[in-house]
Amino acid sequence: MTGLDPDTDYPLGTRRPDLISTPSGMSLDDLNLEQLRAGVIAGEDVRATAETLRMQADIAEAVNRHQLAENLRRAAELTRxxxxxxxxxxxxxxxxxxxxxxxxxxxxxxxxxxxxxxxxxxxxxxxxxxxxxxxxx
Amino acid sequence: MTAKTRAAERLARALRLESLISPDPSLGLVAMKSPNDPTPSLVIDDGIVIELDSKASNDFDLIDRFVVAHGLDLEIAQTAMPLADEELARMLVDVNVSRDELVRLSRGLTPAKLTAVMSTLDPVEMMFAMKKLRARKRPRNQAHVTNRKENPALLAADAAEAAARGFAEIETTVGVSRYAPLNAISILVGSQTGRPGVLTQCAVEERRSLQLGIQGLTTYAETLSVYGTDACFVDGDDTPWSKAFLASAYASRGVKIRFTSGSGSEALMGYSEGKSMLYLESRCLSLIRAAGSQGAQNGGVSTVALPLALPGGTKSILAENLIAAWLDLEVASGNDAIASHSSIRKTAKLMGQFLPGTDFVTSGYSVMPKYDNMFGGGNFDSDDLDEWTTIQRDWQVDGGIQPLSEEDALKIRRKAARAIQGVFEEFGFPQVSDEEVEAAVTAYSSRDIPDRDRAADVEAADTVFSKRVSGVDVARALDRSGFSDVAEAVLAMQRLRVSADYLQTSAVVGEDGEVESAINHPNDYSGPGSGHRLTGDRWDRLQALPHVQTSTAAAGVENTDGQFRFDVVGEARVRHDVAEVVVAIGPAFLGSLRHTIGGLGHRQVIEAIVEGVRSGGAEARLVQVRRTSDVGFIAHDAAVLSGADIGIGIQSKGTAVIHRADLEPLDNLELFGMAPVLTLDSYRAIGSNAAAYAMLGQPSPVPTEIDNFARVKHIVRTTLMHAVETGAVANDAPPIEIELLPSS
CATH class of the missing domain: 1.10.1510.20 (Propanediol/glycerol dehydratase, small subunit)
Incomplete structure (x- = not known):
């Protein structure tokens, strides 16, 4: 468990952007028009990482959605x-x-x-x- | 009339195109309860389930095995399963039993137990439970956007309009499967033009669907169909494990998913095992939760007409939505495929989901005409949008669709069509012409759109897959073609795929751009005053339909200067022994009102009456009665003034009465209450009849038409015009004799 609190940390994208990055390490803030024009955003890099999906799994588990959490844990593995x-x-x-x-x-x-x-x-x-x-x- | 004619009229009703049948459990043609449904049971031995719903573990089929392996909390089951069906049912409708507690108990309930509880509820109890158990606080709606020509400009324009109307998800599909990437891109661009944050999907074969998600061209999928018997599953070329694996695969690529199931599919496929539709659906839903899906699309969906052929079918469909909500699943509650030929019947069915509110009231509202709906028609379509928003206004209920003015619709449609034109140009796809763009803005259907070179389009579509054109590429193309705001919205959708917040239960993107799910916007209904209530700004917005008028405008007040268009000769005198008809107008006549409710000019009306009176051989004298707006009293006052005891009273809205002085004011000789259908000829006839009474003749009553819809059509204007007339009353003012001004 990552110790995330669904009440204060969710949605991660707006409440905890510090925890989120693309597989290549770009932050959510980096995914902006300027970077798009600079050509540094690659389509295949714009996806959730295993770590992000595990955090979402932990959040689901914390709100008693065990099966959804299991699905997201399998999804985290499938990112690889x-x-x-x-x-x-x-x-x-x-x-x-x-x-x-x-x-x-x-x-x-x-x-x-x-x-x-x-x-x-x-x-x-x-x-x-x-x-x-x-x-x- | 003969019995044969009566029967023929009823046979001609649209409803009679449908077949209703008696239940036949052997074929699974039974809605809620089959004699072959199992008795609920759960036997656990040493932590192992050895019996589920009266079946021993050796006999477990795929679904039983999957549900036992992943779907049941055996500890909770020990307290939940022994509860009587009626007790659980009472908890469902008890505001003091929380959603959390009910969802907790559901983790320990078997499919047959869930079904048994449903059979104890009536429809209103189900609706109440639905209101309480919906996962997300605010109900939303999903749109379908397709067209027969797969025209990208029209797809983008329709998607933009759908987004601007408040749909939170938009689904497209294809006629020709190779079109899928182009349609996905078109609704992505359109939706983000209409409102940033709308989720989109393209319903095609699983591999293509997943590939579109991987490339960031779609953000959700609900094509994962499941069935309530093994044979149907295998027929559908899947197992619970293959579907659950696919669900994880979508999630791994940042795509929101929900499973799809629905009453009747097993009977239709021929493998119902003689079970009721609801029991099989309960198995599907238990499986869907076990697979870790955040939600379900159910409620009959494409087979809805089959349960509706059976007794209790509509109720059973609501029951399956309710089980899904009870299992803590997001519910997209059907109402998408055509349920009936009868508007009355399909609207009655809709109320089950519309009044309590589900996460998505329809799992696809056709924002195009049925002709262009490639999902098989669309239960409600673009022609019905005003009805839907009016029904929301009638019930003060949020059905997830916002009114939109035609001006705003055209503006957003044009922008979206131009944006997809720009994207096609940037990608080097076959040109979207200016002519197509303009046609897409105003087109009723794809019939009104120029044809495209379909061979060239599908060739371009193939390159979306071969060159792996991504959502980022779409954003770049938009930015380069001058639509940087739409580019930013498409980029925002890509950021959502990175944070994956919308993989949580019942997630949509709110108007502020933040994900809104059952976690941060949970349904907190706990009785009156709680939960999502349609009040404040949202209610203001949903009641402001474009065609709503202010009461002043609807009244048709034409001048407010207080000037009457006649000269006053003096106070009206009572005359005796003169062959005359006194014609009395109401207090606002030719004053602040100048036309009748039927649109006739007051002056023309008076001239017609006078002409009629003279043609009948009597004199006509014009007066205005100011002490009352009641047409009976106006006419009686006129009769009292008349030298022949005969008067005509006429209100500003055109209602007229012929009266005689010796009658009670509220009695009369002839009443013409249907003002909207009166013509100048009618008024002429009223005049000549009144003259005949004055000459002591015996006229036949003036024939008038009867319009049964006059009241519903005109009651508002009648009320408002009468209010103006009553406002002009001067209590003690005597009647005055008047003379029309020469016509200008």
Missing amino acids: VPDDVILAVYTALRPGRSNAAALEEWAQTLEETYDAPAVAAFVREALEVSIARGLIK
């Missing part, structure tokens, strides 16, 4: 996962798309290559249920 890998994992999770070994392989990749243990555990849980419900190729 490239777009094409995300789409490949999504496809693998669809019914009848993968065999057990393939799904387990994705879980390992998420865990080891991308440091995404919560997502990996989620994929393994899906694998277990898919086997029980006959949705494995």
